[in-house]
Amino acid sequence: MEITPVSKPVEPPGQAIWRFRLLGRFSVEKDGEAVSIRSRLHQSLLATLLAHPNQVVPADDLVDAIWQRRPKNASNSLHVLVKRLRAALGDAERVRAEPGGYRVVVAERELDLLEFTSLLTAAKGAEDQVAERNYLSAALTLWSDGLAPSPLGERDHSELEELRLTALSRRIALDLETGREAEAIPELRRLTQRHPLREGFWAQLMRALYQAGSQAEALAVYADARAVLADELGVEPGAELRELYAAALSADGSGAWQPVCQLPSGIDDFVGRDDILARLEQLLEPGEATRVVVVWGQPGVGKSTLAVQAAHRLRERYPDGQWFAALYDRHAGRTSAHELLEQLLLAGGLPAGQIPAQTGARSAALRARLADRRVLLVLDDASEAAQVVPALPGTGGCAVLVTSRRSLLDLPSARRTRIEPLRGDSGIQLLSQMIGADRVAAEHVHAEELVRLCGALPLALRIAGARLSLRPEALLSSLVQRLRDERTRLDELAVEGMEVRASLTLTYRGLSPPAQQALRRTAVLPRTGFPAWALGAVADGGDGERLIEALTASALLEPCGVDEIGQTRYRTHDLVALYAQDLASEEDRVPSLRRLLDVLLARGKEVYREAARWTEELQPYQPPGAAPSEVDLVPLECPAAWARAERNLLLAVVDQACSAGWHADAARLADLVIPALHLGGGFDQLAATRQRIADAARAAGDELVAWRADYGRAEASLAEDVAESERTFVACAAAFERLGATTELAFSLTGVAFCRMMRNQPDLETAERAVRIAETGEDRIAYCTASRTLAQTLQQLDRTREAVSILKKTSQEAAELNVESLTAGLFRELARAALLLGDVDTAAAACADAAPLLTGNPHDEGWLLQLRSRVETAQNRFADAAATARRSHEIFTDLGDRRAAASSLIWLADALWRGGDHTEAAALARQAREALAAMGSTILAPEAERILTQATRSV
Structure with a gap:
């Protein structure tokens, strides 16, 4: 708090004598008589102004200090309050309005705060310690004990109290320097009780007792201070207290060995970690060589607590002492190796005057001190091996337990144990x-x-x-x-x-600049995990493996498994991820996301080239006029497997690209990779991704991209809700017709016809229209897909022979397109039509023709197995049919396609009923009927009812 000094005024004869007291007990006197200011609001106003004498206090600051809840018309309320305060003082000029606020006018002799600061200034300029102490004593006598709560706001009250305590601490320091420790001890005992979290008073009390020759009491005070700090703040004493403690330990000056236990107390609520404690006990068993163990892990994981618990369990095995040194203090910073050696030599009983000046000599002295001893050293929170190496004993019998935020790979002969977050209960x-x-x-x-x-x-x-x-x-x-x-x-x-x-900041600051940047840029990577190449991509194309090593060595990344293509995946702990989000600026997010998106777009083209033989969807969107970024990449061995492994990363980047305003790139990436991802199921997730793109495109006014995304959402939703997909396809068809997007219109109409067929409401007109429109376009996949749906609709209308003719013609064209899933789908439809016509041999042959085309395509494989089950049932191979249907059901269940899984149950029930298992057949038919009805798919409802009726009668 800065106070503007004023000169002592020359008071005219008859001038009233004012006295304002702010230090301790608040009061106002005029000519020796108390001025009554009863209103708490008036007191707060005057006290706040007096805390800043002769300075303009902004009106907003006054309002905040006076009222706990800001009045509706704060300015007017404050004006009224000032007016009433002037009336209470009887002095209209004492509180003056100024631009932006108010100012109280006081002379130095009128206000104790001004006298106090003036005496502090004199103390700083005193010629000797005696004069300085006299000024400080005079200043402190101005403070009185407050008999009532101070009207000052919390901030002003705290600042004044800090001024007092600082002056008091300096006066006591002068007492100790001038041999007045006996007088200081009682006062310091009171101060440590009133201000238990001010380490300075504890240190002065220890120093006073030490100077008075009461080493035992000084050690007891250290124990009290450590307990208070641990209980209240969860921290260990600072460097000054620890140094005084070490000095008290070696106060006899003889240098004789005395076993010392410096371990902090164990905690009562320590939970879990039994397996790690047992491992540490084993690793730290005394032996011929010094045992060195590093306990490391991410910030906040409980390394120090664990080390202390383990050290207490090992005390009997190290009877010559258990020493503890904290290598980081939040006030004093990092402890150097030089400082650490001094602490350890003092703990070992070496008098302070005999400690060598050079670090190397101190290290040698410590090794000599520890030779043939059995001492356990606990070195807490080491930042690097160089901090610890000079303190390592040179002979066997001792052990060193180091905790660190890093793995300290360069610490020689050390065994390492990484600590993970708590598990289980x-x-x-x-x-x-x-x-x-x-x-x-x-x-x-x-x-x-x-x-x-x-x-x-x-x-x-x-x-x-x-x-x-x-x-x-x-x-x-x-x-x-x-x-x-x-x-x-x-x-x-x-x-x-x-x-x-x-805690996270301390670890972050210890990283190299490239590692710091890499951690910030993990903000654009999914928390579910990512491979090393992705980290390299977001870090300006850096070496992902080296960055992974740097962050893993600091416990900021953790491996989370190996994916299906053999990549080790890594993740940030949730709280580390939030910290990275906080750190990441736009300069981190935008370039890293752009580079990652460009890499994924390049990879997406590889994925689509492989998946093109499986997909019957719209061709990937190509943003008009966009020049694709060139990214030099080694070709993938198996692009589809890569896409499945990177599913979460791909979808996360699509989402972030939408947020960044790159909806067109997001749409293209989705179109490139979702056909491959579709084979792995998770249709609700894919539908949500399409919805995100649609929302972003509409916000940008891009209708074509928005409706294409809606079309993709309807495709994904077919596995869950046929009626909803139909509604979306209808809306898409209307939009694409309005936009003149012929290919998209053909696909949408095909979707409408397919949904209506699945709902047992065949729409021949829409199916035929889809074929007519597709015929006029250049996309032959659209034509073949529409023709297949037309054939399915005709079968539903008992015009199976017409459907067979269309399927045979379309199969020839599809074979030339090299879209294997489309060709296989046409074979399946031929097989289904043959079954309707009673030609089982032709149906079996069509299934056999389709099978080789579906390698690596589990979704279509599931549909083929379902059809094969029907063929096997028609061949009276009921056990084989049931087994095939069960396999189909398992595939669709794994993929999350509830509609397909339910339809597989119908054909499983049919095989079971015909094979004599009527009870299970009835249960499965009922289950399938209800599931399909809930999804709006009723095409197989008659089959389910037939099986259920027949099976129930048989039971």
Whole structure:
């Protein structure tokens, strides 16, 4: 807080003498008599102005300080309040209106705050320590104990209190420097009780006791300070307290060995990790060589807590001492190897005056000190191996347990154990121990979600538990609701002394600039996982493997399995992913997304070239006038398998491209890869992707792309809701006719006719119109697809021989197009028509012709198996027919095609009924009928009713 000094005024005779007290107890006097200012609002106004004497305080700041809830007309309310304050003071010129705010006019002798700051200024310029102490003492006497709550706002009150405590700490420091420790000790004991989180007072109390020769009491004070800081803030004492502790330990000056345990206390609510504790005990068993173990993992995963628990369990095996050194302090920063060696030598009993000045000499002295001893060293939060190596013992018998955010691969002869987030019920157990098992049990579902939102990280869970423990009446669901918002989740995971973001920041700052950039750019990659090449693509084409190694070595990435083409996939922990989102700027997102999109568009062309023999959909969209970016890539061995492995990445990039305003590129990428992805099922996900493109295209005024995306959504929705697909196809047909998009119109009309056929409402007029329109276009796939649907419609109208003629003609043209799924589909329709005509041999032959065309196409393979089951039933091979139908049902179930899976059940029921298993046949027929009815597909309803009736009669 800056105070504007004023000169002492020369008061005219008869001038009233004012005295304003702000330091401690607030009061106003005029000529020695108290001025009554009863209104709390008036007191707050005057106190806030006095906290900034002779300065203009902005009106908004005054409003915020005075009212907890801002008045509707704040300006007028403040004006009225000032007017009434002037009346209460009886001095209209004391509070003056200024542009933008108000100012109180006071002389130095009138306001204790001005006197206080003036004395502090004099203390800084004092010629010696005695004069400085006298000025500070005089300044501190101006403070009085407040008998009532201060009318000051929290910020001003805190700033004034900080001024007082800073002055008090300096005066006590002067007392200690001038041999007044006996006087300072009682005062410091009171201060540590009133301000337990100010490490400076604890340090001064330790120093006073140490100077007074009370080393044991100094050590006890350290223990008290450490306990308070651990309980309240979850941190260890800072460097000054630790150095005083080490000095107190070696106070005898003899250098004689004394076993010392410096371990922080274990925690009562430690959960899980039993397997890792057992492993650490095994790795740290004393042996002929020094045992060195690195416990590493992502920020907040509980490395330090685990190391302390393990060290306590190992105490008896290291009877010569258990030393603990924190290598990072949030105030003092990183501990150097030089500083660490000093701490350890002091812990080993070496007098401070005998500690060598050079780092190398200190390292040698420590090795000598530890020779033939059995000491366990716990070195917490090492940032690099160089910080630790000089402290490694040179002989066997000792052990070193290091915790780090990095793997410290260059630490010699070290064994490493990576710590993962809590698993199983451990997160629930931790919450139960922090806030009570009854409270967790009462909201068990929300407790489980809370653990998930915290990523099962102990630090995050401890923060959540601390917040909940402060408010026993609060529901877990209220905190869960706040944590659900990813934009503010990291803000919520913070409490005094503990903060997930701060822990992540410390790790981030330790990365190289390329690794920092790579972490930021993971913001455009899916959290489900990504391969190394994708990280390289978003990082300006960098070496993805090396970047993966750098981030994995800092526990910011974790492997999450190997995909079907043998790539190891990696993911960021959910909270790390949110941190990367926070860090990523537009300069990170836009270039990285553009490069990744260009790579995927190039790969998409490879995928489509392979999938073209399977797809009967619209040709991929080509943005008009767009010059595709050239990306130099090694060709894929199996593009379709690659697309399946990268499904989540592809769809995530489509979504982000839409958000970035690149809907045309998003549409093209979707058209290139979705035919291959369609073979893997997940139709609801594909439909959602098409909807995202449609929304983005409409927002940009691009109707053609929007309606093409709607067409694709209808295709994907056929597996779930035939009626909905029909409605969408009808809307698409109307739009494409209006836009003059002939090929798209033909496909849409074919879709309408197909849906109506599936709903047992054959629409010959629409099917014939689709063929006529397709005949006039250049897309022969559209013509063949429309012709096949026309043939299916004719079969439904008992005009099977006409359908066979169309199918034979269309099969010849399809064979020339080299679209294997289309040709196979026509063979299937020929087989179905042959069955209707009673020609089982022709149907079997058509199925055999279709089979070789469907290698790697599970969806069409499922339909062929369904038809083969019908052929086998017609051949009285009921067991084979049932087995074939079951396989078809399994394929469609795995793909998520509920409509196809239900239709397979009908033919399975038919085979079972004919084979004599009437009970299961009836149950399956009923199940299939209900499932298809729910999806609006009634084409097989008569078959289901026939089987159900016959099977029920037989039962």
